[in-house]
Amino acid sequence: MSKYESKSIRNLAIIGHGGTGKTTLCESFLYVAGKTERPGRVDEGTSSMDYEPEEQKRHVSISAATNYIDWDKHRINIIDTPGDSNFAFDTKSCLHIVDGAVVLVDAVGGVEFQTEKVWEYADEFKLPRILFISRMDRERADFTTVVESIRTRLGRKVTIASLPIGAESAFSGVVDLITMKALIFDGEKRATKAVDVPGDMAGEVKKYRDILIEDIAETDDEMMNKYLEGGELSPEDLKAGLRKGIVSGSITPVICGSALNHIGITSLLDTIIQFFPSPVDRGPITGKKPGTGEEEIRRPEESAPFSALVFKTIADPYAGRLTLFRVYSGTLSSDSSVFNASRKVTERIGNVFFLEGKIQKPAAQLIPGDIAAIAKLKETATGDTLCAEKTAIIYPRVEPPRAIISFAVEPKTRGDEDKLVSSIHRLTDEDPTLTFHRDDQTREMILSGLGQVHIEVIVEKMKRKFGLEVNLKTPKVPYKETIKGKTTIQGRYKKQSGGRGQFGDTWLEIEPLPRGGGFEFVDRIVGGVVPHQYRPAVEKGIVEAMAEGVLAGYPVVDLRVSLVDGSYHTVDSSEMAFKIAGSLGFKKGVLECQPTLLEPIVNIMIEIPDEYMGDVIGDLNSRRGKVLGMDTLGNHQIIKGQVPLAEILKYAPDLRSMTSGRGTFTYEHSHYEEIPAYIAEKIIAESKKEEA
Numbered sequence: 001m002s003k004y005e006s007k008s009i010r011n012l013a014i015i016g017h018g019g020t021g022k023t024t025l026c027e028s029f030l031y032v033a034g035k036t037e038r039p040g041r042v043d044e045g046t047s048s049m050d051y052e053p054e055e056q057k058r059h060v061s062i063s064a065a066t067n068y069i070d071w072d073k074h075r076i077n078i079i080d081t082p083g084d085s086n087f088a089f090d091t092k093s094c095l096h097i098v099d100g101a102v103v104l105v106d107a108v109g110g111v112e113f114q115t116e117k118v119w120e121y122a123d124e125f126k127l128p129r130i131l132f133i134s135r136m137d138r139e140r141a142d143f144t145t146v147v148e149s150i151r152t153r154l155g156r157k158v159t160i161a162s163l164p165i166g167a168e169s170a171f172s173g174v175v176d177l178i179t180m181k182a183l184i185f186d187g188e189k190r191a192t193k194a195v196d197v198p199g200d201m202a203g204e205v206k207k208y209r210d211i212l213i214e215d216i217a218e219t220d221d222e223m224m225n226k227y228l229e230g231g232e233l234s235p236e237d238l239k240a241g242l243r244k245g246i247v248s249g250s251i252t253p254v255i256c257g258s259a260l261n262h263i264g265i266t267s268l269l270d271t272i273i274q275f276f277p278s279p280v281d282r283g284p285i286t287g288k289k290p291g292t293g294e295e296e297i298r299r300p301e302e303s304a305p306f307s308a309l310v311f312k313t314i315a316d317p318y319a320g321r322l323t324l325f326r327v328y329s330g331t332l333s334s335d336s337s338v339f340n341a342s343r344k345v346t347e348r349i350g351n352v353f354f355l356e357g358k359i360q361k362p363a364a365q366l367i368p369g370d371i372a373a374i375a376k377l378k379e380t381a382t383g384d385t386l387c388a389e390k391t392a393i394i395y396p397r398v399e400p401p402r403a404i405i406s407f408a409v410e411p412k413t414r415g416d417e418d419k420l421v422s423s424i425h426r427l428t429d430e431d432p433t434l435t436f437h438r439d440d441q442t443r444e445m446i447l448s449g450l451g452q453v454h455i456e457v458i459v460e461k462m463k464r465k466f467g468l469e470v471n472l473k474t475p476k477v478p479y480k481e482t483i484k485g486k487t488t489i490q491g492r493y494k495k496q497s498g499g500r501g502q503f504g505d506t507w508l509e510i511e512p513l514p515r516g517g518g519f520e521f522v523d524r525i526v527g528g529v530v531p532h533q534y535r536p537a538v539e540k541g542i543v544e545a546m547a548e549g550v551l552a553g554y555p556v557v558d559l560r561v562s563l564v565d566g567s568y569h570t571v572d573s574s575e576m577a578f579k580i581a582g583s584l585g586f587k588k589g590v591l592e593c594q595p596t597l598l599e600p601i602v603n604i605m606i607e608i609p610d611e612y613m614g615d616v617i618g619d620l621n622s623r624r625g626k627v628l629g630m631d632t633l634g635n636h637q638i639i640k641g642q643v644p645l646a647e648i649l650k651y652a653p654d655l656r657s658m659t660s661g662r663g664t665f666t667y668e669h670s671h672y673e674e675i676p677a678y679i680a681e682k683i684i685a686e687s688k689k690e691e692a
Contacts, residue, residue, distance in 0.1 A: 004075040006300055007280045009369035010272055011077045011326070013064075013094045015122065016104030017112035018083035021134045023049045023061055025104060025259040026080045032265045033069035035356075039262075048357035049080040054460050062457055064090045064312060066324065066355045066371055074273050077371045083114050085664065086454040089400050089433045092121045093311045093382065096398050097326040097371070100128045100276040102268070107133050107141035107256070110149035113609075113662035116635075119154050128246045128276060132268055133256040136164050137171040143256055150254065155634070159215045159245075160208045161253035162267055165198060174256055174264040175201060177209050178238065178271075185262045192266040216241035219250055239274060246275045279369030285328045287385065287393040290341050296393045298329035300368035305391035306330030306338065310384045315430040317465045320376045324355070325386060328395070332366040339389035342397075345379045346389065382432050400432040402666045403448030405652040407455055407472040410445065416468060420445065423466040427458055434458060441555060442476040451652050477646045478600060479683065480672055481549035482558045483593035486511035491585015493577050503572035504581035506530065506538055507565035510589045513558045515672065519546065522562040530566040530578070537575040538563050541582030550590050551597060551680075552687035557672070559593075561586065597680040598672040600645040606655070607638050608663040615658055623647035624676075642670060 014022045023042050026049045031039040040047035049065040061082040068077045079098060081091040095101060101122050105111055122129055133146050143164050150158055165173040165182060173184035173195075181194040197205055217227035219241045227233055233241070245251030255271060257264020279300045287307070289296045298307050307329045314322040332338070334352045339345075353360040355373050366372050380386065383397030411420045424436045424447065435448045449455045455472065462468045488509045495502040513520065521539040530538070546556040563582075604625070608616050616639060617627055625643030632638070648667065655663045675683070 004367075006302075006367055006369045007278045008074045009077065009279055010074060010100070010276050011079075011098040011279065011369060011371060012100045012102055012272060012276065013079045013081050013091070013098045014102050014104065015081050015091060015095065015118040016083055017106070017109070017114040018060055020083060020104040020106045020109070020112075020115075021259050022083060022104050023047050023080050025102070025132070025134065025265075026065075026067065026078055028259040028262050028265050029069055029076070029078060029269065030067065032262055032269070033071050035067075035069050048359075054457050054464075057460075060084055062087055063314075064094045065357055067357055068354060068371075071269050072273050076269070076272060077369075079371070081118075083118075084453065085114055085117065085661065086449075086451040086457075088114070088117060089398070089431075089450070090312065091118055093398050095121050095125050095127060097309055097311045098127065099279060099282050099369075100130070100272070102272070103129050103131050104134050105131060105146055105150060107135045107143065107146055108138050110146045111153035113660070116153060117664075119156075126249065128249060129252050130246070130268070130271060130276075131158060131252060131254045132264075133254060134259055136167070136256050136263070137169060137258040137261055139168050141168055141171070143167075147254060153635070156252055157215075157250075158252045158254050159212055161212060161242075161271065162255045162257075162264060163201065163205060163208060164256050165201070171258060171263065174267055175205055176267050177205065177212050178242065180205075180209065183264070183267055185265070213238065215251055216245060219245040219248070243275045247277045247281060279328075285395065287395040290344070290392045290394055298393060300329060302331050302367050304329035304368075305388040305393075306332055307385065307387040307393050307395070308332070308338075309395045309397075310380055310382055310386065313380075313382045313430050315426045315465065321429060322373055322375055323377045323380050324371070324373045327366045327368055327370045327372070329368055330388065332372075333364070334362070338386040339392060340380050340384050341387050341392040341394045342384040343379050343381075347377045347380055347386070349374055350376060381429060401450065402668070403433065403435050403450060404665060404667070405451060405455065406446050406448040406475050406649070408442075408444040408475040409447040409470050409472055412469040412471055417445075419466070419468055420470065423462050423468050426466070427461060431458070439475070439478060441478045444473075444475055446475055447472075451656070474649055477649075479552070479554045479675070480598040481551050481554045481556045481590075481595055482515075482598055482674075483510065483512050483556075483590055483595050485592070485594040487589050487592040488564065489585050489589035489592065491581045491583070491588065493581040493584060495577075496572075501569075501572040502574060502577040502580075503569040504534070504538075504574075504577035504579075505567040506563060506578065506581045506585050508542075508582070508585045508589055509562040509564050510586070510593055511560050511562075512593070513560055515558055517558045517560075519543070519557065520560040522560060524562045524564045525566070530563065530568055531573075534568065534573065534575060534578040535563060537579040538582035541579035542586045544579075545583040545586045549595070550587055551595050552684045553691070554597070556590065556595075557598070597675045597683060599675045601642050601670050601673050602645050602648070602667040603670045604641050604643050604648065604665060604667040605638060606641075606663060606665040607633065607636050608659050609636055612659045612663060613637055613639075616655070616663065619654070619658060623651075643667075644673075645669075 027039040030036045064081045066079050079094045081094050162174040162176050175182050182197045183192045185192050217224045223241050255268050284297045284299045287296045308325045308327045310325045312324040336349045352363045354363050385394045387393050428434045433450050438445050491506045493504045523535050549556040625641050627641045629640045
């Protein structure tokens with residue numbers, strides 16, 4: 001394997017909306033660079049990048065995959081990212097560690113919602129970008145219309161750097177406006193040949209070439225002066241200016257082609273090599289010193305202390321945990337050890353390798369810019385920083401988004417509960433957007449994720465990787481019960497059954513507390529009508545009765561119970577008798593205090609394009625929601641509101657269909673509120689039915 005210096009490495013992510021052909025582009029890179037004998041195909045399940053069975057079944061990327069090619073004495077590390085919003089966190093994690101992105105836009109569909117989302121991620125990390133208009137050979141492909149959609153939807157100044165030769169089925173090549181060559185792909189020789197620009201394109205080529213030169217001239221004052229004075233900009237000037245513009249983000253070139261037929265691919269690869277920054281060009285990386293939080297800097301040099309950031313974890317049932325990371329400084333060899341600064345543990349390194357899809361290629365030594373993997377690290381997780389212990393540093397991590405859909409999950413086979421818990425914990429190592437907990441109130445195991453498809457894929461993985469089949473159900477809503485009135489009630493327990501009996505007598509005063517007040521027990525006994533040793537037992541009996549309320553079996557909250565009077569028997573009284581007396585008095589008393597049901601209310605934040613405002617607000621109102629405010633973010637509106645949890649258990653798929661997949665939302669628990677009587681009646685009736 002060739003050894004490259006850091007300045008000859010290019011790290012890039014392929015990003016875009018789902019179905020724009022990102023994986024096909026990666027396969028074309030591998031084929032054109034001579035790494036594969038025939039390109040893998042997504043629709044046939046032969047892609048080396050989409051190797052998970054769940055991806056092959058659905059024909060979509062679910063998980064980011066890495067590979068690399070050698071091109072013109074450079075190493076290009078490629079990350080193929082998912083375009084589905086269910087798996088967007090994986091894409092964001094990858095963008096965090098690359099030095100540039102190729103943004104795919106479909107020649108028919110133009111800019112779609114997820115394109116805007118990944119564009120925002122790339123903005124966040126200040127990444128240089130190249131826009132690649134793919135599938136120019138499709139019916140209804142329209143280069144000009146798509147460029148216009150890029151300008152309006154992405155709000156970015158873009159510069160056309162290549163023009164299509166022919167359209168739809170007649171699309172045969174591209175004119176590279178930088179080299180001024182027409183490039184035609186020769187399928188038999190697996191090579192691109194440069195020919196003269198077609199005569200009928202001369203006017204169009206000159207027009208866009210002039211715009212390109214003008215945009216490049218604007219990147220540098222000296223160049224601008226030379227251009228304005230009528231001087232010709234040399235090819236070297238143009239290349240230097242274009243590189244400067246792309247690296248700084250002031251120029252985003254647009255290139256076109258067809259990944260399926262390998263047209264325009266060499267032009268794209270040459271552009272990546274010549275104009276994308278190397279790890280050295282990206283300059284020093286900033287982190288924090290563990291413990292003090294002081295700023296630390298690492299230069300992308302082999303002589304610097306070792307540091308790397310973990311951006312992905314793969315849970316493999318056979319190979320164990322696979323940790324993917326990018327080296328920022330220093331070097332790393334097999335059979336060594338590293339310090340995990342995020343968790344303050346030392347990890348032993350076995351073999352280090354590069355990934356070609358799922359194939360592992362051993363690596364002798366890693367240098368700054370390398371993207372590689374290690375197997376079987378015990379403690380390390382996605383987002384952790386690996387480094388030299390004496391010069392520890394922690395790099396910023398990408399925080400996973402909140403889960404938006406939940407299911408109660410149970411194993412199909414009784415007795416598999418422990419296996420379920422261990423399987424899910426291994427999958428949450430791989431996917432930090434997945435959360436799992438046991439709800440103490442409903443006693444259900446709750447699995448939460450970023451969408452219905454996300455959870456379905458996890459269930460498929462559980463079956464394939466760990467041999468575990470599960471059922472998914474809509475989770476129970478954790479309702480609660482409370483009271484609106486007050487009463488004083490006797491709770492008396494007397495039992496005589498030969499020999500020593502049982503006797504406990506209590507008088508309880510029950511009254512409501514403000515919402516969120518919880519529970520208070522007040523001992524107001526004067527004298528010894530109820531001896532001291534029995535009073536805690538009264539409270540215990542009440543607390544146990546509160547766990548299963550009187551209306552529909554939900555916990556009772558927000559009330560005060562005072563023990564005000566009672567009596568006892570010197571022989572027959574016991575802690576157990578007073579516990580039962582307290583419980584009986586409480587149950588009877590609550591029924592006299594206007595008991596009512598409470599439901600959880602959540603704060604919801606919905607982000608949607610302007611055109612869906614009316615539909616989404618109308619739908620939110622129909623779910624008993626309240627709009628509390630609105631903000632504008634670019635072309636999007638953010639609706640802030642409150643809504644009962646019961647009304648949004650299946651909101652994720654509903655919002656997707658309402659907004660053509662362009663709406664997103666998050667929510668968090670806010671408070672409990674009284675349920676309208678007509679809904680409470682239904683819940684109580686269902687509860688009685690279940691009990692029966």
